[in-house]
Amino acid sequence: MQSRVRATSVATIAAAVPFLGWLAAALVALVSLRMGPKEGLMIMLWTLLPGIYYWVTGGSPGVVVGQVTVGLMALMLFSGYQLSLALLAGAGVLIGVALSVTWLPPDAEQFLMSRLVDFQSLQSSLGLDASAIGQVKVQVSALLNGVISAVQWVMTCLSLFLARWLQSALYGPAEAFGQEFRRLQLPRWSVVAAIVLGFLASQQMWLLPLLPVLMGPFLIAGLSVIHGIFMLRGWSSFWLGGIYVALIFALPEVSLLLVLVAMADSWVDFRHRLAPPRA
Incomplete structure (x- = not known):
């Protein structure tokens, strides 16, 4: 952080090395958070x-x-916007990407789809004709593109969180990021918007890729609710770790539960209701 040339060099090299894009993104975010749009944009252009x-x-x-x-x-956070709005803005970008960009070349997409879904068994068991199977393949392809976009959004958020944590650890206050994350709550309008977009996506096939991305902010917000409640009640972090283990081994079920918790929290505010009474 003391040298623009050094920060730019490290970020650019990280962006050029496969699987290190997250590190480049974290450096771009850290510079943007600490030094503002001019320096952040300069490094981002190089990456x-x-x-x-x-x-x-x-x-x-x-x-x-x-x-x-x-x-x-990062620039939204630097400008004083809440973390919730920054995450929603990032999700908006990835929704646009999911609807307009194809992540995988056709051969790779077909190979991955064949590993995820046994179309021959599906056709024989349900008695579907070739046209119906073609429709299923289109739907799976759209959802797969959305899932990849959602994973990209999550990785980008992790880079942002790493930068935010480094900012608080290096420049203080030390607990700033933890407090900010545990207070994360999505606005009510985002719940309504997600429900409306989800309904539209169920009716319009071309909107299917946005469904996985829509869940992303609520998944993060659900984890924030859990972290906040554990902190307020003074519960053991061992059980908090158990939630992450369950998230790994039962991803769809636990993710859906966290999404529902976050949506309800936007209206109910669990952390306020479950906080111990003040002396």
């Missing part, structure tokens, strides 16, 4: 160069999407 090269040569757009999204969220 975009290898990302654009990968994209135009047939690779993944992940580096470009990650840098732009984390830069937007």
Whole structure:
């Protein structure tokens, strides 16, 4: 952080190395959070160069999407916006990406779909004709693109959280990020918007990719509710770790539960209701 050249060099190299895009995004976010839009944009532009090269040569757009999204969220936080609005803005970017960008080349997509769904067994067991199976494949392809977009959003959020934690650890106050995360609550309008968009996506196939991304902010907010309640009640962190283990081994079920908790919290405010009475 003491040298723009050093920060730019490290971030650009990280962006150019496969699987280190998250580190480049964290550096872009940290510089943006600490030094503002001018310095953050300068470093982000350098990290975009290898990302654009990968994209135009047939690779993944992940580096470009990650840098732009984390830069937007970090600059919103620097400008005083709440974390909830920054996360929703990032999700909005990824919804646009999910609807307009194809993450996988056709061969890779077909291979992955064949591993996820046994279309022959599905056709024989349900008695579907070739046209119906084609429709199923289109739906699975759309959802797969949405899932990849949602994973990209989660990775971008983790880079932002890492930068926010480093900012509080290096420059203080030390507990700032933890308190900010435990207070995360999505606005009520976002719940209504998610329900409306979810309904529209169920009626319009071209909107299917946005469904997995829609769940992302509520998944993070649900984890925030759990963290906040554990802190307020003084419960053991052992059981908190158990929730993350359950999230790994029962991802769909636990994710849905956390999404529902976050949606309800926007109206009920569990942390306020479950907080111990003040002396």
